[in-house]
Amino acid sequence: MEKLNSKIRTVWIIKHLLLVFVITSAIIVLPFQSSLFALGFLAVFSGIAVVYNIKRYDLWNFEIKKDNVHIERGVIVKIRTMVPFVRIQHVDTRRGILDRVFGLSRVVIFTAGSRGADVVIPGLKPDRAEEIQEHLRDVAIDSEDKFGDAV
Amino acid sequence: MKLHKASILYKGLGSRNFALALFLTFPLIAGSPGQTIAGLAILSSIMLFSVIYSYVYWTRYDYEITDDSFDIEKGVLRKKTREIPLHRIQNVDISSNLIQRLVGIAQVNLETAGGGDTEASLRFVGFSEAERIQKQIRVLKKEVKEEEDEVESESSQDDRELLFELDSKELTLLSLFTVDNRSVALIFFLFTLFAGNFWIALERLGASSFAIGTVMISLALLVVWIISSVRIFSKYYGFKLYKSDDVYEYERGLIQRYSGSIPEEKIQVIVLDENPLKRIFSYTTLRLETAGYSRSSSSEVSTEALVPLTTRKRAIELGKSIRKFEDIKMKGIPSRARYRYFARYMIVLSVLFVALVEFTILTRLTYIFAILLVVIAALGAHLKWTNKGYYRAEEHYITMNGFWRRQTVIMPYYRIQNIICSQTILQKKWRLSTVLLDTAGSGLLGASCNATDIDEKDAEVERKQILENFFKSLDKEN
Numbered sequence: 309m310e311k312l313n314s315k316i317r318t319v320w321i322i323k324h325l326l327l328v329f330v331i332t333s334a335i336i337v338l339p340f341q342s343s344l345f346a347l348g349f350l351a352v353f354s355g356i357a358v359v360y361n362i363k364r365y366d367l368w369n370f371e372i373k374k375d376n377v378h379i380e381r382g383v384i385v386k387i388r389t390m391v392p393f394v395r396i397q398h399v400d401t402r403r404g405i406l407d408r409v410f411g412l413s414r415v416v417i418f419t420a421g422s423r424g425a426d427v428v429i430p431g432l433k434p435d436r437a438e439e440i441q442e443h444l445r446d447v448a449i450d451s452e453d454k455f456g457d458a459v
Numbered sequence: 460m461k462l463h464k465a466s467i468l469y470k471g472l473g474s475r476n477f478a479l480a481l482f483l484t485f486p487l488i489a490g491s492p493g494q495t496i497a498g499l500a501i502l503s504s505i506m507l508f509s510v511i512y513s514y515v516y517w518t519r520y521d522y523e524i525t526d527d528s529f530d531i532e533k534g535v536l537r538k539k540t541r542e543i544p545l546h547r548i549q550n551v552d553i554s555s556n557l558i559q560r561l562v563g564i565a566q567v568n569l570e571t572a573g574g575g576d577t578e579a580s581l582r583f584v585g586f587s588e589a590e591r592i593q594k595q596i597r598v599l600k601k602e603v604k605e606e607e608d609e610v611e612s613e614s615s616q617d618d619r620e621l622l623f624e625l626d627s628k629e630l631t632l633l634s635l636f637t638v639d640n641r642s643v644a645l646i647f648f649l650f651t652l653f654a655g656n657f658w659i660a661l662e663r664l665g666a667s668s669f670a671i672g673t674v675m676i677s678l679a680l681l682v683v684w685i686i687s688s689v690r691i692f693s694k695y696y697g698f699k700l701y702k703s704d705d706v707y708e709y710e711r712g713l714i715q716r717y718s719g720s721i722p723e724e725k726i727q728v729i730v731l732d733e734n735p736l737k738r739i740f741s742y743t744t745l746r747l748e749t750a751g752y753s754r755s756s757s758s759e760v761s762t763e764a765l766v767p768l769t770t771r772k773r774a775i776e777l778g779k780s781i782r783k784f785e786d787i788k789m790k791g792i793p794s795r796a797r798y799r800y801f802a803r804y805m806i807v808l809s810v811l812f813v814a815l816v817e818f819t820i821l822t823r824l825t826y827i828f829a830i831l832l833v834v835i836a837a838l839g840a841h842l843k844w845t846n847k848g849y850y851r852a853e854e855h856y857i858t859m860n861g862f863w864r865r866q867t868v869i870m871p872y873y874r875i876q877n878i879i880c881s882q883t884i885l886q887k888k889w890r891l892s893t894v895l896l897d898t899a900g901s902g903l904l905g906a907s908c909n910a911t912d913i914d915e916k917d918a919e920v921e922r923k924q925i926l927e928n929f930f931k932s933l934d935k936e937n
Contacts, residue, residue, distance in 0.1 A: 384884055385881050385884075386883075386887070387879060387880065387882075389878070389880075390879075390926055391877040392875070394933060395877060420876055421877050421897035421898065427877070
């Protein structure tokens with residue numbers, strides 16, 4: 309099993325803290341709420357954001373196996389996804405602003421499925437992301453040759 | 460080819476145009492006598508213009524079926540042409556409502572793959588012409604396909620085989636067994652309209668509020684049932700299912716005749732759909748989930764059935780003729796799941812109970828009610844539990860879920876898109892897990908193939924075996 313780059317933990321925490329700050333400032337701006345409530349909210353949810361994302365990082369694993377991509381993740385709901393290579397439609401790599409600041413990249417795998425249509429592996433070094441992308445593209449073509457069209 | 464001549468008048472004087480014209484001129488018509496005449500004059504000139512427009516539209520509309528495409532040329536002010544390659548046409552639907560049937564015209568919709576959009580809609584052609592179009596496209600598509608595949612076939616004639624016909628007993632049972640959603644909506648509407656007056660009227664007769672409540676609720680249920688039965692009856696009247704080559708075609712309807720088709724290669728899963736009533740009499744509805752294709756009348760997607768109702772035995776036989784699946788031997792889920800459901804129901808019912816106690820006076824009835832709630836929760840949990848199951852057959856994965864609407868989903872392994880195993884914190888406590896097989900289905904509304912609340916160790920085994928079977932099944936398919 310491969311772990312994500314530990315920087316993603318910081319990215320996640322920053323994202324969630326930003327959200328907490330936005331909500332906190334909204335609470336302060338609202339005339340009928342006390343600043344004490346806002347402070348309490350800030351403290352509690354910042355704490356949750358930090359603990360949650362540390363846990364989330366610890367539980368995030370993935371593996372590119374011989375015929376499928378296997379992903380394990382989730383704090384509240386533990387989810388395991390298996391995407392057979394034949395079912396991969398296309399693979400993207402994406403970098404958001406925070407990703408770029410921290411020198412990270414993410415791989416997005418698209419299938420025709422209705423629920424798990426796009427599977428994301430975040431927190432990868434750009435080289436690794438590209439490597440995975442290329443590898444998946446190659447194996448997707450290979451297995452399509454072997455098994456025929458992917459629907 | 461031209462559209463049917465009757466479509467000029469039908470469309471020109473059509474209810475939509477008329478309603479719009481009436482809406483615009485109504486203030487005038489409702490005014491003084493002089494204004495009424497002026498209003499009526501304007502109204503008739505609008506309608507006349509509408510008919511003229513409709514006539515021009517008709518003269519400029521032309522369609523043609525060539526060897527490999529369906530061409531349409533139309534446009535009153537600007538000429539538009541469109542060529543639809545025949546191989547892209549998924550199906551040809553014909554529909555016709557009561558008035559259209561009296562006039563002898565029908566609407567033909569051409570649908571293509573990818574999205575639920577109707578590619579072209581012929582409004583309107585004659586009955587026989589509609590059928591000719593449907594037939595010709597079918598034959599031509601087959602020819603094109605055979606050329607591509609370079610398969611020599613003796614002839615490309617049109618042969619349809621009748622697979623299933625809803626007999627009158629089945630139609631009657633179907634009408635009585637099924638509750639149609641729209642009728643429920645209708646009764647809510649009627650209820651809000653009349654309930655108040657009705658209540659007062661009964662009160663005057665000196666009935667107690669308990670009696671009035673009972674009468675009104677049973678009356679409402681009865682009306683829902685009757686309306687729903689009538690609607691279902693007219694919807695599925697004369698239902699016939701045909702198979703021609705690799706397309707399933709069905710037609711149905713008393714007032715609005717409808718015909719549609721399902722291409723075989725689009726079939727993802729087979730679903731046996733049963734409510735408790737159907738189960739008692741061992742009857743079943745057979746549905747298919749398809750990929751990347753939804754019918755033009757999107758509101759009916761989830762209720763459209765391949766076989767509206769037949770005996771379970773017959774339904775399974777028909778299902779097996781579509782996809783050769785194994786005999787269903789369901790494996791139940793662990794009995795501790797039952798306790799989980801019981802706990803869940805108890806929480807919900809307790810909240811309800813507390814709310815009830817808060818707002819009413821505590822009497823002996825309250826205690827009886829409390830006991831009743833426990834019984835309901837236990838019964839509910841048990842029923843939910845008994846109606847769940849999964850079965851890993853050689854070539855298909857079969858799951859069963861739901862008490863009120865039990866769905867048995869039969870999915871060939873090669874239709875799997877990805878496999879998702881999930882476990883919530885609460886499930887973890889009970890050492891249970893859920894395995895979901897995702898298809899390229901019609902989204903969240905459709906039936907899903909999931910083995911819910913199975914033992915977490917079993918889930919691991921299932922997950923691995925399913926993946927293995929998936930590859931085996933792919934090998935076999937190609």
